[in-house]
Amino acid sequence: MGKSRVLRVALYVVVFPWGIYLLARRIGIRSKTWAIVTSAVASLIVLGVLGSITGGSDTGTDSAGETPTKTVTVTTAATAPAETKKSAPEAPAPEPKANIYVVASKSFCTYTGIDDIYTGEGHVKFFITLRNSGKKDGSIDITPVRRYNDGRENSSPMDQVSVDVPAGQTRKGHTVAMKYKAHEHEITDCALLIDGNEIPVRAVDLGA
Numbered sequence: 001m002g003k004s005r006v007l008r009v010a011l012y013v014v015v016f017p018w019g020i021y022l023l024a025r026r027i028g029i030r031s032k033t034w035a036i037v038t039s040a041v042a043s044l045i046v047l048g049v050l051g052s053i054t055g056g057s058d059t060g061t062d063s064a065g066e067t068p069t070k071t072v073t074v075t076t077a078a079t080a081p082a083e084t085k086k087s088a089p090e091a092p093a094p095e096p097k098a099n100i101y102v103v104a105s106k107s108f109c110t111y112t113g114i115d116d117i118y119t120g121e122g123h124v125k126f127f128i129t130l131r132n133s134g135k136k137d138g139s140i141d142i143t144p145v146r147r148y149n150d151g152r153e154n155s156s157p158m159d160q161v162s163v164d165v166p167a168g169q170t171r172k173g174h175t176v177a178m179k180y181k182a183h184e185h186e187i188t189d190c191a192l193l194i195d196g197n198e199i200p201v202r203a204v205d206l207g208a
Contacts, residue, residue: 098138100165102192102199103129106172109144109190113207114182122182126175126201128192132165139164143193144175148185155193 106129112122126144141162145155159178165171180187190203 096135096167098132098136098165098167099134100130100132100138100140102142102194102201103131103170104199104201107192107199108202108204109146109187110204110206111180111187112182113186113205115207120181120183121179122207123177124180124187124190125177126190126192127172128163128174129170129172130163130165131170132167135167137164137166140194144178145191145193145198146180146187147189147191148180149188150185152185154180 107127109124109126111124114120114122116122124144124146128142130140132138139162141160143155143157143160145153147153159175161175163171163173187203187205190201192199192201
């Protein structure tokens with residue numbers, strides 16, 4: 001109930017009974033007691049009516065004054081599923097390879113000097129030790145190289161040999177005895193030519 005309504009009701013309570021009392025005395029009720037009783041009953045009736053009116057008014061006002069409740073709908077965005085990282089494919093294992101090389105400390109050549117008195121020729125032979133440290137069988141092509149004391153050299157592809165070496169193994173072998181003109185010049189140095197690389201080896205004189 002507002003402040004103005006409280007003041008209005010208080011005014012009714014104070015003034016209205018007095019007016020009823022005077023009205024009762026004027027219409028013929030001579031007894032003061034009955035006039036007071038009449039005034040009180042009439043006041044109670046009027047106050048009841050006023051109370052119902054003001055109560056209804058308050059209810060209407062409160063209902064009208066209320067702020068309607070707002071309904072807020074919260075929409076939750078769908079969370080995208082976490083992307084699963086795909087592991088990179090494993091690199092394929094490297095293909096096994098052969099790794100063949102000359103063991104120079106155990107390789108050498110021998111030359112005879114003149115061993116044929118009719119032709120004046122001599123013979124040279126190469127003894128070769130090879131090692132394959134790889135994981136695959138392989139082969140290697142070797143060209144024997146001969147150098148002479150007159151500055152000439154013989155590294156003919158016709159003398160080339162091919163040797164197979166199993167994986168992880170060492171292989172020893174020798175070439176056939178190759179002729180040279182021992183009456184014209186003598187061997188001073190020997191080497192093995194492999195893929196353009198020359199590997200020096202010892203030269204052993206068998207006629208010494």
